[in-house]
Amino acid sequence: MEALGKYFLFLGKLLVNRESFGTYVKLVIDECMAIGINSIFLVSLVSFFMGAVTTIQTAYNLVSPLIPDYVISLVVRDMTILELAPTIIGVIYAGKVGSSMASGLGTMRISEQIDALEVMGINSTSYLVLPKLLGSLFMYPLLVILAGLLSIVGGYLAGQLTGVITPTEYVYGIRFEFNPYMVTFAMIKSFVFAFLVATISSFKGYYTTGGAVEVGKASTSAVTQSVIAILTADYLLAQLLLK
Amino acid sequence: MIKIENIHKSFQGKTILNGISGVFEQGKPNLIIGASGTGKSVLLKCIVGLIAPDEGHIYYGDKEFTNASRDTKTEIRREIGMLFQGGALFDSKTVEENVMFPLDVLTKMPPEEKIDRVNFCLKRVGLEGQNKKMPSEISGGMQKRVGIARAIVNNSHFLFCDEPNSGLDPQTSILIDDLILEITEEFNITTLVVTHDMNSVLGIGSKIMFLYEGIKCWEGTKDEITDSGVTEFDDFVFANKVMQRLR
Numbered sequence: 490m491e492a493l494g495k496y497f498l499f500l501g502k503l504l505v506n507r508e509s510f511g512t513y514v515k516l517v518i519d520e521c522m523a524i525g526i527n528s529i530f531l532v533s534l535v536s537f538f539m540g541a542v543t544t545i546q547t548a549y550n551l552v553s554p555l556i557p558d559y560v561i562s563l564v565v566r567d568m569t570i571l572e573l574a575p576t577i578i579g580v581i582y583a584g585k586v587g588s589s590m591a592s593g594l595g596t597m598r599i600s601e602q603i604d605a606l607e608v609m610g611i612n613s614t615s616y617l618v619l620p621k622l623l624g625s626l627f628m629y630p631l632l633v634i635l636a637g638l639l640s641i642v643g644g645y646l647a648g649q650l651t652g653v654i655t656p657t658e659y660v661y662g663i664r665f666e667f668n669p670y671m672v673t674f675a676m677i678k679s680f681v682f683a684f685l686v687a688t689i690s691s692f693k694g695y696y697t698t699g700g701a702v703e704v705g706k707a708s709t710s711a712v713t714q715s716v717i718a719i720l721t722a723d724y725l726l727a728q729l730l731l732k
Numbered sequence: 733m734i735k736i737e738n739i740h741k742s743f744q745g746k747t748i749l750n751g752i753s754g755v756f757e758q759g760k761p762n763l764i765i766g767a768s769g770t771g772k773s774v775l776l777k778c779i780v781g782l783i784a785p786d787e788g789h790i791y792y793g794d795k796e797f798t799n800a801s802r803d804t805k806t807e808i809r810r811e812i813g814m815l816f817q818g819g820a821l822f823d824s825k826t827v828e829e830n831v832m833f834p835l836d837v838l839t840k841m842p843p844e845e846k847i848d849r850v851n852f853c854l855k856r857v858g859l860e861g862q863n864k865k866m867p868s869e870i871s872g873g874m875q876k877r878v879g880i881a882r883a884i885v886n887n888s889h890f891l892f893c894d895e896p897n898s899g900l901d902p903q904t905s906i907l908i909d910d911l912i913l914e915i916t917e918e919f920n921i922t923t924l925v926v927t928h929d930m931n932s933v934l935g936i937g938s939k940i941m942f943l944y945e946g947i948k949c950w951e952g953t954k955d956e957i958t959d960s961g962v963t964e965f966d967d968f969v970f971a972n973k974v975m976q977r978l979r
Contacts, residue, residue: 506802508837601820608780608892609834610809616837 499692502614503622513620520624524586528632531585532578536636539573540565540643548653558654562662565644570671574637576723579682582629583715587690590621591711594694595704603695618691622684629683630676637675674730681726685718733758734779734890734922739788741774748774749785750946758922761913761936765927766943767968772926775943776894779924780812781805792890810838813883815893819875821867827854827878828863834886853881857911873904877911884915891916891923897932909935930972933957942968 507513547564594617597603606613641663648654654662693711697703734756741749748771756762764772777783779790781797790797792808800808813834821830828850835846854860857877867875876896883891893912897905913936916923925932933940937954944964952960957969970976 506806512837596823600818600823601816602822604777604782605814605816605820605822607782608809608812608814609838609886610806610812611837 495696496688496692499614499618499695500688502612503619504615506612507615507619508611512616513623516616516620517623517627520620521628523589524621524624525628525631528582528585528628529635531581532632532636533639535581536574536578536639537643539577539636540569540640540645541647543568543573543640544644544647545651545653548648548651557658559658559662559665561648561654562641562644562659563665566641566663566667567671569637569640569644570675572723573640574633575675575678575682576719578633578636579629579679579686579719579723580716582632582682583686583690583712583719586625587686587711587715588708590687590690591694591697592704592708594618594691595697595707598695598697599700599704614695618688618695621691622687625683625687626680629686630679633675633679674726677730678723678726681722682719685722686715689715689718733793734924735789735791736775736779737789737791739775739778739790740786741771741778741783742786748946749778752788752943752946752948754941754948754951756922756924757939759917759920760938761916761923761925762939762941763925763927763933763937764941764943765933765937765968767928770943771946772928772943773894776892776924776926780814780892781809810886811889813886813888813891815876815879815883815891815896817895817898819867819872819879821875821878821882823867825867826863827859827865827867827870830867830878831881831885834882838886849885850881853885854878856884856915857881872899873901873908876900876908880908880911880915884919884921887919889921891921893923893925893927895927895929896925897927897929902931905929905931906935912936930969930975933969944968 543565544561547561548558551560594603597617603613603617606616645656645659648659649656690711693707693714697707735754737753739749739752740747752775764775766772774783778785785798788798792811795804795808797805797808822833825833831850831853832846835841835849841849850863851860854862857880859874859877859881862870862874867878870878891912896908896912900908909932912923912925915921925936927933934954937957940952940954940957941948942950942962942965950960950962950965957965960966960969
């Protein structure tokens with residue numbers, strides 16, 4: 490409970506005693522590059538294979554001749570948009586970006602760089618963490634959209650290469666009874682997950698004490714707690730928004 | 733001038749600072765000395781506001797710092813420059829960007845003026861032409877000098893140095909000490925140096941405060957250290973072989 494209270498106080502400090510708007514513009518752009526551009530390759534790779542494997546495994550499980558083949562791509566579409574793109578990519582995002590945020594801030598803490606900012610009269614929380622949070626909120630939803638698209642493309646190519654579904658049926662299944670609210674739901678999830686990963690990882694890194702070993706521990710803890718938060722939020726959002 | 737009154741600080745029931753008072757004068761280096769674990773760095777962190785004291789008052793000139801509003805604290809902190817034990821340079825920034833950082837964030841100075849000021853400060857600490865190097869590409873002594881340049885770039889009125897000679901060879905230590913002394917006198921700033929290096933004490937100790945187990949045990953100048961009459965202080969001073977010979 491003490492850690493939770495400290496976390497909320499930490500969030501409060503993000504918004505008080507900030508520097509000028511101009512100071513943050515470059516920092517946010519830098520964070521967008523670090524968070525977004527550097528994650529594109531991994532996210533693309535995982536998403537593509539995620540879609541391909543989902544297609545093959547769904548085809549393997551749908552053995553009844555009564556079920557049409559386009560159901561395979563329909564399942565791929567729904568799984569991708571509702572769960573795989575926002576949540577699985579969220580877990581990967583926590584591992585890649587969250588650990589980097591925690592270790593970066595942890596290193597700054599133990600090498601007194603954060604103290605140096607404070608001594609200068611700069612609110613180190615807002616100066617260091619707010620750009621990470623904004624960068625995360627801008628870039629993670631874009632990564633989720635990319636992941637969703639590549640997952641569906643991956644499924645299409647896997648279906649064609651293995652012959653489990655024809656391209657026409659795949660496209661028909663993708664478009665069949667499409668509910669645009671699923672995309673809205675995925676975007677809401679992506680904003681929530683981006684917030685959780687950025688703030689939890691920054692919190693763990695910012696309050697690191699000790700030396701190099703503790704930085705490693707903070708980084709590991711940041712990933713673990715971010716993933717737990719993502720999965721809990723995933724369940725709660727599904728309960729709240731899919732009725 | 734900085735004045736501290738009756739500073740107390742404890743961590744988890746253990747008293748670290750026990751009623752420290754004193755005045756640190758302008759235009760001369762003020763040293764806080766003592767063995768490891770006596771509370772020197774904690775006192776320094778209390779003075780700059782990185783740690784809140786449990787009791788007591790700190791005054792920067794005539795401004796009270798301890799219980800000041802956030803805005804007043806920010807205003808005072810913007811007159812502070814600090815040299816950290818490890819330099820605390822920003823790894824991802826070049827030497828020039830590190831020194832320029834306070835100007836970038838805290839002022840609206842035009843870019844050309846900022847470059848001029850940075851070059852002036854780098855020249856002042858003997859690092860002209862090193863602008864584009866990264867902190868990892870320069871030696872420990874140079875990092876300390878970049879730290880000093882960053883501390884004075886914003887025309888700070890107060891300079892704090894936490895163990896400025898740690899990890900440096902004796903010759904570089906003397907260079908850093910001399911630089912601190914020169915800058916203090918040249919810009920007439922209030923400088924506070926935390927150290928346990930006797931060379932620094934003998935070199936720049938215009939005013940010395942000795943801490944022992946969280947208590948101010950002795951106060952004086954470098955010329956008075958040999959006849960303090962305080963056993964704890966004598967034990968500290970004459971622990972050094974060179975000092976023993978001098979005795």
